[in-house]
Amino acid sequence: MSIERSEIMGTSTVFDCTILELPKISMDSGSITSINNKIDIPFNVERVYYLYDVPAGVERGGHAHRNLYQLIIPIAGSFDIVLSDSKHRRTFSINRPNYGLLIIPGIWRELNNFSSGSICIVLASAAYDENDYIRSYEEFLNIKSKI
Numbered sequence: 033m034s035i036e037r038s039e040i041m042g043t044s045t046v047f048d049c050t051i052l053e054l055p056k057i058s059m060d061s062g063s064i065t066s067i068n069n070k071i072d073i074p075f076n077v078e079r080v081y082y083l084y085d086v087p088a089g090v091e092r093g094g095h096a097h098r099n100l101y102q103l104i105i106p107i108a109g110s111f112d113i114v115l116s117d118s119k120h121r122r123t124f125s126i127n128r129p130n131y132g133l134l135i136i137p138g139i140w141r142e143l144n145n146f147s148s149g150s151i152c153i154v155l156a157s158a159a160y161d162e163n164d165y166i167r168s169y170e171e172f173l174n175i176k177s178k179i
């Protein structure tokens with residue numbers, strides 16, 4: 033599977049964002065999930081980052097991206113991801129380290145309800161670039177309404 037880099041940010045919807053099942057090798061001694069670039073994930077991974085030590089009750093995210101694809105995985109614990117495309121909202125409660133949520137460009141996201149000790153790992157299609165962020169919900173609505 034592969035996703036071409038494209039300027040889809042105006043037309044993307046929350047229904048294009050899906051849960052991906054990742055490979056899981058289960059043994060008596062525990063489990064392994066490995067993510068092979070462009071095989072188990074539909075974009076080229078250029079960056080990995082993770083959120084941890086998240087205090088109770090905190091909300092993260094609160095932005096959209098112009099070009100970035102992300103796969104968000106609850107490596108430990110659980111949290112909720114609320115997506116909006118300006119017309120529809122979807123909430124995903126994720127809590128299994130072999131399932132991740134694929135978020136495509138042009139989707140507003142908020143992450144909340146982090147369980148104690150949870151770790152959120154994010155695989156991203158590009159290096160960090162503040163210019164790729166849309167941090168104003170008003171600007172996000174303007175961009176989505178122009179298409």
Ligand code: TYD
Pocket residue numbers: 081083091092093094095160
């Ligand atoms: P941000 O993406 O807004 O965090 P979240 O969506 O998890 O709430 O990033 C928070 C801060 O960290 C912001 O100042 C940018 C910085 N940052 C980097 O420097 N590099 C990165 O790869 C990321 C994800 C954030």
